Amino acid sequence: xxxxxxxxxxxxxxxSTKKSAARPGGKIHPVVIYPFRQPGDYADLGPLYQWVASxxxxxxxxARPITVMDRKTFFANEGDKxxxxxxxxxxxxxxxxxxxxxxxxCQMWYTGLGAALEQGAEGDVYWLIPxxxxxxxxxxxxxxxxxxxxxxxxxxxxxxxxxxEITTDHRNSKQLIDTYGTFALLYNWFPAEARxxxxxxxxxxxxxxxxxxxxxxxxxxxxxxxxxxxVVLLLHAVSARLRISRFSVGNISDLPEGRESLAAVVQQxxxxxxxxxSLWRERHQSGPGWIEHYRALGIQSEQVRRTALILLQTxxx
Amino acid sequence: MNPGPRPISTNRYGAPHSxxxxxxxxRAPQAQSxxxxxxxxxxDPRSHPMKQMPDKVWMLTLELKHGHHRxxxxxxxxxxxxxxxxxxxxxxxxxxxSLVPVS
Numbered sequence: 108x109x110x111x112x113x114x115x116x117x118x119x120x121x122x123s124t125k126k127s128a129a130r131p132g133g134k135i136h137p138v139v140i141y142p143f144r145q146p147g148d149y150a151d152l153g154p155l156y157q158w159v160a161s162x163x164x165x166x167x168x169x170a171r172p173i174t175v176m177d178r179k180t181f182f183a184n185e186g187d188k189x190x191x192x193x194x195x196x197x198x199x200x201x202x203x204x205x206x207x208x209x210x211x212x213c214q215m216w217y218t219g220l221g222a223a224l225e226q227g228a229e230g231d232v233y234w235l236i237p238x239x240x241x242x243x244x245x246x247x248x249x250x251x252x253x254x255x256x257x258x259x260x261x262x263x264x265x266x267x268x269x270x271x272e273i274t275t276d277h278r279n280s281k282q283l284i285d286t287y288g289t290f291a292l293l294y295n296w297f298p299a300e301a302r303x304x305x306x307x308x309x310x311x312x313x314x315x316x317x318x319x320x321x322x323x324x325x326x327x328x329x330x331x332x333x334x335x336x337x338v339v340l341l342l343h344a345v346s347a348r349l350r351i352s353r354f355s356v357g358n359i360s361d362l363p364e365g366r367e368s369l370a371a372v373v374q375q376x377x378x379x380x381x382x383x384x385s386l387w388r389e390r391h392q393s394g395p396g397w398i399e400h401y402r403a404l405g406i407q408s409e410q411v412r413r414t415a416l417i418l419l420q421t422x423x424x
Numbered sequence: 425m426n427p428g429p430r431p432i433s434t435n436r437y438g439a440p441h442s443x444x445x446x447x448x449x450x451r452a453p454q455a456q457s458x459x460x461x462x463x464x465x466x467x468d469p470r471s472h473p474m475k476q477m478p479d480k481v482w483m484l485t486l487e488l489k490h491g492h493h494r495x496x497x498x499x500x501x502x503x504x505x506x507x508x509x510x511x512x513x514x515x516x517x518x519x520x521x522s523l524v525p526v527s
Binding site: 352 | 491510511523525
């Protein structure tokens with residue numbers, strides 16, 4: 108293969124020799140995370156499961172889709188005939204339902220991806236599909252039309268991790284949380300990795316992603332954090348110099364949505380800080396003098412978090 | 425809508441082995457030369473020169489097969505990402521490059 112620019116050194120020589128587990132010909136395993144709170148109508152879930160049915164119909168390309176449903180969701184709606192009908196005629200008809208008790212959404216990911224991995228093989232790709240998105244709207248339809256690109260990129264281009272990014276305008280609360288909260292905290296705890304992650308994505312907490320068999324297996328066998336697992340996966344992938352891609356799956360910059368309560372914003376920033384703190388400690392606790400460094404980063408982290416929350420409170424007021 | 429390079433035909437459900445014409449556009453008005461490089465030409469930095477249009481943008485239309493392709497612009501000898509691309513990946517040399525889907 109010819110070089111791209113004569114004489115230019117490879118930026119990531121290690122990644123050039125590391126071949127991904129994903130390969131053309133592998134199977135794609137869709138894992139749908141059913142919304143924790145049942146929506147009032149089926150305007151979004153209906154189109155989602157029509158689309159899931161179309162995946163299931165392509166048996167050579169896709170494994171039977173999996174839907175993870177929290178038992179709390181089931182018991183909160185067990186007297187609702189429309190829910191039971193939809194569950195029976197759409198969800199169970201077009202996918203295999205995993206009914207599980209889960210402490211949070213990330214445990215639903217863990218359950219679904221873990222079950223899919225056990226059915227998969229080397230070379231396969233696993234594809235997370237969040238159910239709580241407005242798939243019935245024009246934006247949602249656009250996203251459904253592009254989501255298949257994520258696992259296909261992993262397969263065709265032998266990528267380990269492909270993160271889907273929804274483009275938003277700079278006032279969208281998720282974007283603001285990532286800019287002032289997530290990235291600020293990432294730069295504090297993992298500065299080198301944060302710089303690398305930012306070269307790929309502005310949305311490191313995206314719930315749209317696909318990943319290869321080997322990387323998923325490795326990630327599942329490590330400690331799985333209950334929150335912000337996409338950030339953790341990106342950190343693992345960057346540290347191991349795996350092949351990461353980013354793909355835009357849609358644009359919601361023109362829609363008047365994305366406003367979250369201050370309490371929800373505080374919770375998201377605090378969760379991110381907690382996960383990064385735990386992950387840093389886990390990676391460094393065997394080294395000498397780690398506790399002093401940990402304390403110093405913790406003091407800085409508190410300052411970063413407080414500043415982020417002041418900024419977010421002002422910007423989202 | 426991301427305005428990066430797009431297939432001229434937008435039929436997402438075309439035959440998997442079909443080819444589509446894709447317009448590549450690079451905004452580098454001061455550049456002396458711009459070439460397109462990617463998976464499709466084995467990352468040859470010279471085989472696909474782009475043409476400067478009257479409005480100074482550089483353009484090239486290329487037929488690509490169904491799937492996802494990595495590419496970059498070589499602007500006066502420098503590998504340059506497409507800021508309007510729909511995605512980012514790394515090439516086999518570990519350099520960041522752009523992604524275009526063709527369906």
